[in-house]
Amino acid sequence: MAALSILSAPAGADDDASAALARVLAELRQRVGKSVVALEVARDSDPQGTGRAGAVAAHRDYLNRPAGPCSGVIYEPDGFIVTSYFNVSGVLKKNGIKVTLHDGTEHRGELLGFDERRDIALVKIDAAGLPALPRAAPEEIVQGAFAAALGRAPDPAAPTINVGIVSAVNRMKNAAVQTDAEMNYGNTGGALVTLKGALIGVCCNIKPDAHWGQSGGIGFACKASEIDKLLPRLKKGEKIDPELRPHLGIRVGEGNPEVQGVHVAQVEKDGPAEKAGMKDGDVIVELDGRKIEDFEELREALLAKKVGDEVTLKVKRPRGPKEFEDKALKAKLDGRPDE
Amino acid sequence: MISLVSLVLAAAANQDADVEKVLEFEKKVRACVEKAKPAYVFFGQGSGVCISPDGWVLTNFHVAGDRDGQKVRLTGGRRFVADVVGFDPHGDISLCKLQGAKDLPFCELGDSDALEVGQTVIAVGNPFMLGNTSWEPTITLGIVSALHRYMDNPGYFDAIQTDAQINPGNSGGPLITLDGKVVGINGRIDIKRFMNRVNTGIGYAIPSRQIERYMKAFKEGGRALEGCILGITVGECGDERYENVGRYGDGVFVAGVTDGTPGARAGFQPGDIITEIEGYRIGNLNRFHGVAGNWPQGETVGVRVRRAGGTVALRAYLGDPAQVLAREVTLLPADPGFRPAPDERAPGVRLAEVLKNGPAEKAGLKAGDVLRAAEGKLLRNWEDLKAVLKEKKPGEAVKLRVAREGKESELELTLPAPPPPKTRE
Numbered sequence: 001m002a003a004l005s006i007l008s009a010p011a012g013a014d015d016d017a018s019a020a021l022a023r024v025l026a027e028l029r030q031r032v033g034k035s036v037v038a039l040e041v042a043r044d045s046d047p048q049g050t051g052r053a054g055a056v057a058a059h060r061d062y063l064n065r066p067a068g069p070c071s072g073v074i075y076e077p078d079g080f081i082v083t084s085y086f087n088v089s090g091v092l093k094k095n096g097i098k099v100t101l102h103d104g105t106e107h108r109g110e111l112l113g114f115d116e117r118r119d120i121a122l123v124k125i126d127a128a129g130l131p132a133l134p135r136a137a138p139e140e141i142v143q144g145a146f147a148a149a150l151g152r153a154p155d156p157a158a159p160t161i162n163v164g165i166v167s168a169v170n171r172m173k174n175a176a177v178q179t180d181a182e183m184n185y186g187n188t189g190g191a192l193v194t195l196k197g198a199l200i201g202v203c204c205n206i207k208p209d210a211h212w213g214q215s216g217g218i219g220f221a222c223k224a225s226e227i228d229k230l231l232p233r234l235k236k237g238e239k240i241d242p243e244l245r246p247h248l249g250i251r252v253g254e255g256n257p258e259v260q261g262v263h264v265a266q267v268e269k270d271g272p273a274e275k276a277g278m279k280d281g282d283v284i285v286e287l288d289g290r291k292i293e294d295f296e297e298l299r300e301a302l303l304a305k306k307v308g309d310e311v312t313l314k315v316k317r318p319r320g321p322k323e324f325e326d327k328a329l330k331a332k333l334d335g336r337p338d339e
Numbered sequence: 340m341i342s343l344v345s346l347v348l349a350a351a352a353n354q355d356a357d358v359e360k361v362l363e364f365e366k367k368v369r370a371c372v373e374k375a376k377p378a379y380v381f382f383g384q385g386s387g388v389c390i391s392p393d394g395w396v397l398t399n400f401h402v403a404g405d406r407d408g409q410k411v412r413l414t415g416g417r418r419f420v421a422d423v424v425g426f427d428p429h430g431d432i433s434l435c436k437l438q439g440a441k442d443l444p445f446c447e448l449g450d451s452d453a454l455e456v457g458q459t460v461i462a463v464g465n466p467f468m469l470g471n472t473s474w475e476p477t478i479t480l481g482i483v484s485a486l487h488r489y490m491d492n493p494g495y496f497d498a499i500q501t502d503a504q505i506n507p508g509n510s511g512g513p514l515i516t517l518d519g520k521v522v523g524i525n526g527r528i529d530i531k532r533f534m535n536r537v538n539t540g541i542g543y544a545i546p547s548r549q550i551e552r553y554m555k556a557f558k559e560g561g562r563a564l565e566g567c568i569l570g571i572t573v574g575e576c577g578d579e580r581y582e583n584v585g586r587y588g589d590g591v592f593v594a595g596v597t598d599g600t601p602g603a604r605a606g607f608q609p610g611d612i613i614t615e616i617e618g619y620r621i622g623n624l625n626r627f628h629g630v631a632g633n634w635p636q637g638e639t640v641g642v643r644v645r646r647a648g649g650t651v652a653l654r655a656y657l658g659d660p661a662q663v664l665a666r667e668v669t670l671l672p673a674d675p676g677f678r679p680a681p682d683e684r685a686p687g688v689r690l691a692e693v694l695k696n697g698p699a700e701k702a703g704l705k706a707g708d709v710l711r712a713a714e715g716k717l718l719r720n721w722e723d724l725k726a727v728l729k730e731k732k733p734g735e736a737v738k739l740r741v742a743r744e745g746k747e748s749e750l751e752l753t754l755p756a757p758p759p760p761k762t763r764e
Contacts, residue, residue, distance in 0.1 A: 020361050021364075023353075023354070024358055142369065143475075145365060145369065146362075165368065167478050167479055168473075170473040178469065180503075195361055195362065196358055211467055212466065212469075216506055216537035217505075217506065218467065218506060218537075296472060
């Protein structure tokens with residue numbers, strides 16, 4: 001889309017840029033395309049779903065998954081390929097991953113480890129000397145910078161290139177960048193690169209149940225810097241569980257507008273808040289000296305803490321329509337899977 | 340071999356030169372992002388944009404409605420409370436003021452009339468609330484796909500169409516040209532699937548020129564009303580059921596004019612073909628309604644019509660004068676409980692309506708009465724009375740001289756007391 005915007009910009013200085021962009025993209029498609037591989041994945045039927053959400057999820061995963069190849073990125077020269085976890089999720093057939101390189105050679109891929117939350121997976125093929133991509137420098141990854149998404153679908157023999165900009169740099173808890181380069185089932189798992197061909201990240205989070213849908217101008221790529229950190233664990237075959245997030249154990253509701261804060265509708269049984277002596281109807285107004293005026297602020301304050309931290313909460317407990325008793329409670333945060 | 344190497348080197352050099360050219364363009368986009376981003380406002384489940392250092396914020400009516408005390412955040416998370424001052428439900432714009440704001444980053448309004456199809460634009464928004472907690476808005480890039488799109492309900496009657504991706508949560512956010520100016524407020528998309536409101540490359544923005552023309556009405560407060568020419572019946576040129584109505588694209592033809600209406604007073608005649616309003620070419624009915632809606636009611640616009648082989652220039656009042664007056668009454672410090680008639684005949688102010696149980700009714704006024712004087716000042720027209728009432732505070736009394744059935748009498752109207760301070764129970 002961005003390509004179009006330059007291509008059809010009003011006559012003037014940008015004319016040059018538009019023709020230049022076309023040439024840059026053509027060259028990127030050839031050069032970076034060599035580092036993007038096609039994956040064909042064979043699955044067994046899975047009437048129970050993938051274990052979490054039952055038959056509905058199974059339906060989405062199997063029936064709504066379009067036929068044809070998807071994409072992966074050569075991450076290290078000796079056969080390590082990173083793709084979107086969605087591409088290789090489900091119950092795979094034995095030897096169910098076929099990897100086709102740019103030159104048409106086919107390899108059997110083995111799924112090593114994956115991270116469901118960040119939506120990435122590591123696949124190993126028996127090969128060496130593969131063309132891995134250089135990583136983009138942090139200063140190249142800024143809002144408004146051009147970015148191209150490369151995939152190898154629908155035809156493994158020819159890469160697809162979509163261009164857009166970096167829409168945001170801090171998404172999915174800072175694990176991903178957001179781009180308006182159009183993303184679909186086929187190029188998810190492929191490479192998001194700068195116009196110089198440096199890897200920004202691996203395209204991911206385009207799933208049937210993502211409410212941003214496909215090709216809606218909202219796509220994500222798990223940052224290469226994030227993948228680098230996880231790579232040793234993925235190589236060991238680790239299935240990385242979602243991180244535990246500090247958890248207080250309350251349900252938030254609407255309450256007496258006389259007090260600005262977070263109105264606790266319900267305290268979860270045996271949760272940290274209950275153990276600290278919090279009651280339904282309490283209004284949280286401060287956490288460790290930080291003023292809390294709404295739910296977003298409480299969330300931010302909690303995310304800055306670690307599981308196991310003890311926090312001091314100032315609450316106002318209703319004693320009448322306009323009377324409150326101030327309480328200071330100490331709660332030891334427990335952890336809950338991040339979603 | 341050597342030539343092959345030099346060829347490869349030459350190709351690489353060309354590639355670098357091409358990349359540099361594109362990066363030059365990218366620089367403009369990034370500069371625009373740097374300017375636009377700090378002025379972005381996270382507005383509930385939608386977006387807004389700050390257009391002045393003292394905190395005037397534009398958003399969609401379907402985002403902000405007419406409510407006061409809404410919690411908003413700027414890029415980076417700084418909090419403000421926004422009060423809606425003026426709004427246009429049909430045109431889908433709300434103008435808000437941020438409480439206690441000063442020296443805020445802002446983007447001024449640009450000139451949407453200067454847009455060209457194909458021009459690069461960016462949209463700033465918060466689709467699917469992805470930016471909540473990080474308070475980093477989403478930037479999408481695209482072009483102006485078309486201008487002057489007409490849709491109803493809500494009335495995007497002169498919309499900019501763009502392929503910069505706009506999704507749920509972008510509503511109320513700005514569409515920005517590369518010079519960093521707001522040329523539109525994004526608010527509507529065409530979608531492909533039921534329940535999944537994801538962009539298809541077709542988004543619509545309300546143009547800045549239209550918003551500018553409503554700005555006075557918005558800042559006065561309350562609901563703004565869209566302009567329209569009342570009292571004329573119009574049809575599409577080239578309609579085969581009629582004779583002498585031109586060809587499609589000529590304009591719109593006037594089939595009939597109702598006596599005593601703004602259309603009749605403007606001098607429209609049956610058979611006229613309206614070809615232009617305020618310099619905007621009128622090609623069909625949608626464009627006619629679209630251009631008229633570019634101004635709020637109460638304004639007067641220049642209209643060109645084709646008549647008897649020549650062209651005639653007319654001045655047409657937009658909207659219903661009675662409605663415009665009623666709006667002015669509601670903007671007074673205290674509503675006196677009557678609605679003046681747009682009466683140009685007699686000196687004084689004739690009352691079109693007296694509200695039930697209102698202060699005017701309690702003072703003994705009736706519809707049809709003519710107010711001759713207020714506080715001892717003779718009244719020529721509504722403007723005179725308005726000047727008197729503007730000086731009055733809620734709860735104060737106004738002395739009025741009233742003419743009814745040829746007799747004049749004095750009475751006193753007590754304006755309603757100020758509403759009690761808001762208590763939160």
